[in-house]
Amino acid sequence: MSGKDSGVGLGPVALLVILVFGASLSLVLWKSISRQRDADTEQETQWCASAFHRVLESEFERLDSLLRRRAQLWATDAFSNDLAAWRGSVDIMLTENPALLAVLRADPSEEIAGSANGEQILREVLPKVRRRQQVDPDGEFIVGPLLAATGRKVFGIQVRASGDGKDARTLFALFDAQRVVEDVVDQRALGFAIAVSANGHEVYRRDSPNGFVKASLRKTEAIAFPNGKPWLLEVAPAGNAAWASRTQGPAIALVVGVLVSGLLAAAVHFGMLSWRRERMLRRVNTELERQVVDTHRGQAELREFSEALERRVADRTAELNETIVELETFNYSVSHDLRGPLGAVINFAAILQEDSGDRLDATGKDQLQRIIGSASSAVSMMDALLTYSRSGRTELRTTHVDMNRVVQEVCDDLAVNLPQLRCAVKVGDLPNAFADENMMHFIFTNLISNAFKFARKGESPEVEVGGSPGSNEIVYFVRDQGIGFDMRFVEKLFKVFERLHASDDYEGHGVGLAIVARMVRRHGGRVWAQGAVGKGATFYFTVATTGADTDGRLAN
């Protein structure tokens, strides 16, 4: 898709080719026009020549027959004897036919009649005429030109009257051949040059001032003259007005050729431009389509990839859930199955104590009590373990929780067994949270009861519960003034079965805080503690204001 492709329709070579083509076209066109013109001209010349041929022939025939009739007429007695009458008749004839110059009666009278000039010429050429007559005394002939030196085209014609053999049988007349032809040809067919010749002598010539167009188109006709050799008629087209368009032929052809080649060049140019543009557009289109296809393919691949990823995640989650279920089932069934035998131990020990306790001494009673205590402890440990396990699995049912009410209920519940709790707990204004109310209940129960459990011996416990909203979480705390703990072991606080204090002194299994931590994490929150030995402890936990159950489910 370079700019060259799209910008230029034709290169110089293509232009040259078109120019040459245009020139050739002009030439061919010109040739064709010119050939057509030539053909037309030739035809017209032929027509012209034929026309003149007919006209001249008929003129000659008219002259011939005129003379022939006069000869017949003058052979009669009226004219043979009456010379005056004959002369009068000759004068009429000469007046009527200016081309005739003089007449000679070829009878023994040898009378000559005609114009003064004509008579004089006749007398001049008489010797030649005599010589010709001697060759053929009674024949019919044409002779001339008789005055070659003067340049006048004077011809003589002898005709014989038809009929019986009388004396005045023949008539000799002088005529101006040029005049005859002129009368017929002048002012006619001006577009042609015309020449008439007899016996190799030119009788008449009319050339066009513009010259011949083409000598090769000259047409010749033989004009039969009665009793004489045929005269030659030559007709050639001339470049006068009638043929002016002929000369414009090449110019027209050139103009047409240039125009056509220009149009052709333009057509080719724009055609190529449009073709290139179309090709470019098509290419761009194809490219775009390919990109679209690629994009679709990419999206499909991405979708496949993400689907595969989702499938893997789902598979792994399913596997994990399966494992968890298996662990839970194991945990549950172990707890449940152990609960039976341990329950039996407790029950029967209790029955023994009830039914036969009187028969045991103090040591026996103590030992029986230890059996009951240990078994009960084992059962409650298993219960705690079950609770811990379930805290990670039970469904999180989040609602808007009024934390003040929750803490109040917790205090009420705990106060059943710890009456002094009522006046020992100070509750601040707690922000509400979006959380699982049962879990919040458990958390506060655990923390507050811990605060009492780890109070300093002999002192009335002071517990403070508070909370404050943060940017994206709410922080709650439970603070006591109890025995506290060593910060070095703070990590152990929230682990299962980890204890910082002896169980002999403080009852419990070390599961409660682990459950608290797990529940907090399921709410997307954090849990931590601060304290010092003998100086009380503060337990903090947060509840995220957005999102919950992020990672707590699978923690630990």
Next chain:
Amino acid sequence: MEGSRIDVLMVEDDANDVAVALRAFRRHSLEDRVCVLRDGAELVDYLQTHDLRVRSPKVILLDLKMPRLDGRGALRELRSRPETRNIPVVMVSSSNLQSDVRDCYELGANSFVVKQLGPLSPGTYLVDTVRYWLELNEATS
């Protein structure tokens, strides 16, 4: 006529639990009114072989985990028959698993009691339970 005084059917496979329960019932003079069955299948047999129109049990204590026909199966069986559909059933289990509790109520259990372990008066909770159904509850005939 034998069994004519039976008002309580206790379905329990654990001999220890049965012993503790019977002791408790005995101490409260309820022994004669209790018939112990070992599993769900025995319960179904019992209900089929006794004319319930003459005397229908006032409560059935049904353990959840048992061989052969377990608590769930037995409950489903009971609730599917017109003559046993309305007999009160109290589920007795060592499990307090929420799914177990919900299942039983959905199958038509009337109550769910978790087995109590305590150093004092073992099995007394069963006596309390039975007393409620025998003395306070009004059954349909």
